[in-house]
Amino acid sequence: MSFDVGYTTADGRTIGGVLMEMKNITLRFGGVTAIKNISLDIREGEIRAIIGPNGAGKTSMLNVINGFYHPQEGEIIFRGEHRKRMRPYQAAKQGISRTFQNVALFSGMTTLDNIMAGRQLKMHKNFLWQMLRYGPALNEEIEHRRKVEEIIDFLEIQAIRKTPVGSLPYGLQKRVELARALAAEPSLLLLDEPMAGMNVEEKEDMSRFILDVNDEFGTTIALIEHDMGVVMDLADRVVVLDYGKKIADGTPNEVQKNQDVIDAYLGVA
Amino acid sequence: MRVRVGVSQQGCLATLRWRSGGNILTSRIAPTGGLDSIPKLLARNAREFGDRPASREKEFGIWQSWTWAEVAEEVNALAMGLLALGLNANDHVAIIGRNRPALYWSMVSIQSCGAVPVPIYQDSVAEEMAYVLDHCSARFVIAEDQEQVDKVLEVQERLPALEQIIYYDKRGMRKYDHTAMNAYRDVQEEGRAGHYRLEPILQERLKSVNYDSTCVMLYTSGTTGRPKGVVLSNRNIIEASRTSAEFDHLNAGDSVLAYLPMAWVGDFIFSIGQCYWTGFCVSCPESPETMQEDLREIGPSYFFAPPRFFEGLLTAVMIRMEDAGPMKRRMFSYFMAHAKKVGGRLLDGKPVSLIDRLKYALGNILVYGPLRNRLGMSRVRVGYTAGEAIGPEIFEFYRSLGINLKQLYGQTEASVYITVQPDGEVRPDTVGVPAPGVEIRIGETGEVFYRSAGTFVEYYKNPESTKSTKDPEGWVATGDAGFFDEETGHLKIIDRAKDVGKMADGSLFAPKYVENKLKFYANILEAVLFGAETDKCTAFINIDMSSVGNWAERNNIGYSSYQELAGHPKVLDAIQAHVEEVNASLANDPMLNGCQIHRFLILHKELDADDGEMTRTRKVRRRIIDEKYADLIAALADGSTEISTTTEVTYEDGRKGSISATLEIRDAKVFPRRAEAA
Numbered sequence: 001m002s003f004d005v006g007y008t009t010a011d012g013r014t015i016g017g018v019l020m021e022m023k024n025i026t027l028r029f030g031g032v033t034a035i036k037n038i039s040l041d042i043r044e045g046e047i048r049a050i051i052g053p054n055g056a057g058k059t060s061m062l063n064v065i066n067g068f069y070h071p072q073e074g075e076i077i078f079r080g081e082h083r084k085r086m087r088p089y090q091a092a093k094q095g096i097s098r099t100f101q102n103v104a105l106f107s108g109m110t111t112l113d114n115i116m117a118g119r120q121l122k123m124h125k126n127f128l129w130q131m132l133r134y135g136p137a138l139n140e141e142i143e144h145r146r147k148v149e150e151i152i153d154f155l156e157i158q159a160i161r162k163t164p165v166g167s168l169p170y171g172l173q174k175r176v177e178l179a180r181a182l183a184a185e186p187s188l189l190l191l192d193e194p195m196a197g198m199n200v201e202e203k204e205d206m207s208r209f210i211l212d213v214n215d216e217f218g219t220t221i222a223l224i225e226h227d228m229g230v231v232m233d234l235a236d237r238v239v240v241l242d243y244g245k246k247i248a249d250g251t252p253n254e255v256q257k258n259q260d261v262i263d264a265y266l267g268v269a
Numbered sequence: 270m271r272v273r274v275g276v277s278q279q280g281c282l283a284t285l286r287w288r289s290g291g292n293i294l295t296s297r298i299a300p301t302g303g304l305d306s307i308p309k310l311l312a313r314n315a316r317e318f319g320d321r322p323a324s325r326e327k328e329f330g331i332w333q334s335w336t337w338a339e340v341a342e343e344v345n346a347l348a349m350g351l352l353a354l355g356l357n358a359n360d361h362v363a364i365i366g367r368n369r370p371a372l373y374w375s376m377v378s379i380q381s382c383g384a385v386p387v388p389i390y391q392d393s394v395a396e397e398m399a400y401v402l403d404h405c406s407a408r409f410v411i412a413e414d415q416e417q418v419d420k421v422l423e424v425q426e427r428l429p430a431l432e433q434i435i436y437y438d439k440r441g442m443r444k445y446d447h448t449a450m451n452a453y454r455d456v457q458e459e460g461r462a463g464h465y466r467l468e469p470i471l472q473e474r475l476k477s478v479n480y481d482s483t484c485v486m487l488y489t490s491g492t493t494g495r496p497k498g499v500v501l502s503n504r505n506i507i508e509a510s511r512t513s514a515e516f517d518h519l520n521a522g523d524s525v526l527a528y529l530p531m532a533w534v535g536d537f538i539f540s541i542g543q544c545y546w547t548g549f550c551v552s553c554p555e556s557p558e559t560m561q562e563d564l565r566e567i568g569p570s571y572f573f574a575p576p577r578f579f580e581g582l583l584t585a586v587m588i589r590m591e592d593a594g595p596m597k598r599r600m601f602s603y604f605m606a607h608a609k610k611v612g613g614r615l616l617d618g619k620p621v622s623l624i625d626r627l628k629y630a631l632g633n634i635l636v637y638g639p640l641r642n643r644l645g646m647s648r649v650r651v652g653y654t655a656g657e658a659i660g661p662e663i664f665e666f667y668r669s670l671g672i673n674l675k676q677l678y679g680q681t682e683a684s685v686y687i688t689v690q691p692d693g694e695v696r697p698d699t700v701g702v703p704a705p706g707v708e709i710r711i712g713e714t715g716e717v718f719y720r721s722a723g724t725f726v727e728y729y730k731n732p733e734s735t736k737s738t739k740d741p742e743g744w745v746a747t748g749d750a751g752f753f754d755e756e757t758g759h760l761k762i763i764d765r766a767k768d769v770g771k772m773a774d775g776s777l778f779a780p781k782y783v784e785n786k787l788k789f790y791a792n793i794l795e796a797v798l799f800g801a802e803t804d805k806c807t808a809f810i811n812i813d814m815s816s817v818g819n820w821a822e823r824n825n826i827g828y829s830s831y832q833e834l835a836g837h838p839k840v841l842d843a844i845q846a847h848v849e850e851v852n853a854s855l856a857n858d859p860m861l862n863g864c865q866i867h868r869f870l871i872l873h874k875e876l877d878a879d880d881g882e883m884t885r886t887r888k889v890r891r892r893i894i895d896e897k898y899a900d901l902i903a904a905l906a907d908g909s910t911e912i913s914t915t916t917e918v919t920y921e922d923g924r925k926g927s928i929s930a931t932l933e934i935r936d937a938k939v940f941p942r943r944a945e946a947a
Contacts, residue, residue: 159558
């Protein structure tokens with residue numbers, strides 16, 4: 001695989017060039033090394049999965065990608081530019097949005113308001129205009145509401161539009177979180193265990209939505225997931241981490257056959 | 270027979286006029302005044318009510334409306350597009366999806382082409398769908414979205430006649446092979462683009478559509494055996510719509526919410542037949558889950574729901590009232606007690622004292638009005654329930670609030686209407702008097718027969734069934750046993766004629782009658798009675814998860830599944846009390862006191878249409894239950910106190926699994942017959 005030209009996936013989608021490249025990333029917390037010299041790339045339009053046993057450094061990797069952690073060594077190139085030390089909101093401005101392992105929504109607010117919050121970076125009228133809710137601010141809000149309604153329709157959450165998210169079941173909260181991430185119209189969407197704690201039916205729904213997001217909006221998706229069946233079905237390429245090291249990288253088929261991966265998951269006798 | 274050119278279009282339209290002093294349009298058109306098909310009614314509506322709303326749908330959180338003129342344009346564009354795709358006259362086109370204006374329009378487009386629309390239940394699994402699609406040899410399928418397209422593709426190989434799939438929602442469809450697949454809007458565009466070429470063909474086709482051509486084909490859910498395709502002509506649909514609209518004074522100012530399955534005859538009559546006849550507006554909910562909220566926003570004036578819906582709503586109200594503050598609770602119970610006393614009488618126009626009237630008016634401001642609004646029934650002028658018996662208390666609850674809820678009795682083969690309750694003559698235990706234009710007679714065995722203009726043409730490709738159901742004089746056997754109440758002249762239905770049997774001692778065995786008595790308890794969702802030809806009746810019970818679950822929460826009873834809750838001893842105690850109450854009331858019934866329940870068990874799973882245990886309209890399929898649960902039925906009969914069993918279940922996506930459980934069998938107290946006791 002060359003770095004500039006894309007490739008064609010098993011289901012016939014064409015994947016573009018490199019969107020984000022991480023070279024030799026090392027991340028330490030005091031004496032603990034969470035990530036050891038890992039390099040990986042994410043290409044335009046693909047669904048990239050990061051998997052590994054507990055404590056392998058998956059979430060740390062995601063936090064590095066969205067600028068929450070700053071690696072001690074290595075470099076990150078996003079859209080061909082070297083990334084400097086930055087804050088997560090700057091990453092959001094660059095078009096990276098994410099969901100969290102344990103849902104992080106404003107639980108007292110309605111689904112609609114939570115998703116509207118996801119458009120915050122795209123609203124330009126200042127606080128006073130918004131308080132007046134008149135003229136340009138009103139037009140802006142209508143425009144954003146329309147976008148949000150499209151997402152609500154897309155994720156089929158019309159019935160909970162006005163429900164405070166705190167009272168929703170977990171599976172739906174996950175969906176609202178995805179909706180909020182989508183509201184920012186990201187070019188790179190990071191999903192941290194989008195299917196944790198869901199039943200089979202909810203997992204299938206969520207898988208459908210992830211594929212549809214990728215297909216309809218052309219969003220590049222990087223996801224962490226424990227359910228191997230889901231990962232193998234969804235992902236175009238999978239990177240496997242174990243104890244902060246990369247042990248495999250390739251298509252689901254290649255990764256499944258890799259002896260190191262089998263050892264990491266099943267243990268070595 | 271059919272008068273077509275005798276009355277000019279202009280002539281019949283002149284009789285359509287605004288009623289003086291009001292803004293309600295009344296259509297007074299001779300039954301055959303040239304309007305002998307749904308497309309012709311559409312053309313009339315587009316001319317007469319061109320700028321009035323015909324369809325509404327909530328999308329992106331906003332109600333979108335289409336006027337009759339716009340609907341006519343949409344319908345014609347799709348019709349021409351279908352012609353461009355090669356749709357022939359008399360072809361069958363299946364429509365699969367939830368209630369959406371575009372799918373309703375597509376039915377009229379299909380009719381305009383001289384073809385036959387066949388709506389299919391959208392929650393059917395691929396297997397059921399395959400049978401219907403194959404049986405009607407559908408050449409085209411119009412599917413709502415990817416989910417439905419996938420189901421059709423899954424069984425495509427068994428459908429040699431299928432040529433084209435047209436889908437409405439484009440989402441997720443990009444990657445599909447489009448050689449024999451088109452988007453709904455693209456088909457319409459094709460039609461619009463080929464307008465000059467296609468319009469004359471469409472006009473030609475329209476001419477061939479008349480009162481006796483097929484309007485729609487609906488598959489009956491079939492409590493027994495394979496579904497049957499009921500062929501209904503324009504005459505059936507338009508006559509049934511016309512007479513029923515006149516009976517209830519429906520007019521263009523009315524409004525309905527379409528949320529019941531499109532494949533069900535009732536929805537076809539309300540959302541197409543009566544809608545096109547009177548010109549009223551049909552609104553479609555945003556999604557099935559938002560129905561309740563959409564109902565409140567639309568506030569329909571004409572409303573239909575199965576008893577189950579009213580039961581569910583009442584349960585929800587009662588649960589919320591339990592959680593309300595003490596002040597509200599007291600106000601609610603005080604005024605509801607008053608409504609129970611006089612509400613129904615007021616609705617029936619019977620004499621009520623001035624004090625009671627004033628008290629009711631106050632209650633209307635404080636409780637009834639807000640509650641009606643909450644239920645989305647503030648504007649309901651005519652409300653119907655049918656399909657199953659409704660609990661008298663539930664029925665009275667809605668009527669006492671001032672909602673004109675009535676019952677009707679009908680079936681697909683009759684284009685719905687057999688009997689209806691006229692305003693002011695409403696009772697919970699009857700189904701009313703013969704609908705206008707319907708003749709009824711009771712057979713020697715007690716079976717109900719009817720004859721009307723709405724009587725179906727035939728069962729498609731099934732002359733034997735047609736013959737055994739409809740005799741040469743047009744009398745149709747309903748399969749239900751019933752009798753006319755001598756006091757009121759209303760029809761009363763006891764049960765399916767073939768289910769009514771005898772006990773070993775010769776007394777009457779009417780399972781549904783007893784099951785309905787059980788189901789009137791909020792805790793019991795479903796019941797199945799056994800015992801024909803034996804000396805003791807036994808029963809299966811399904812508990813109602815929402816009601817029993819709520820009770821369990823209040824009493825700190827933990828549970829993780831239906832199965833666990835159903836097996837809880839306290840739940841069994843509660844159900845036993847209900848069963849014994851039913852036995853006590855049966856003991857007083859001279860005809861049915863042999864049907865008291867001696868033993869019962871609570872099933873470890875809910876009876877489900879996906880497992881074939883119920884029809885899509887949620888009627889119990891006894892034959893399947895007899896086979897599937899033979900071990901449980903035997904255990905009920907042989908006196909054992911416990912039984913272990915394993916049952917196969919089908920998940921929503923069609924996969925199969927199994928659940929095992931050990932069920933406790935309880936004995937219920939049986940009461941001596943009143944005659945013997947006395």
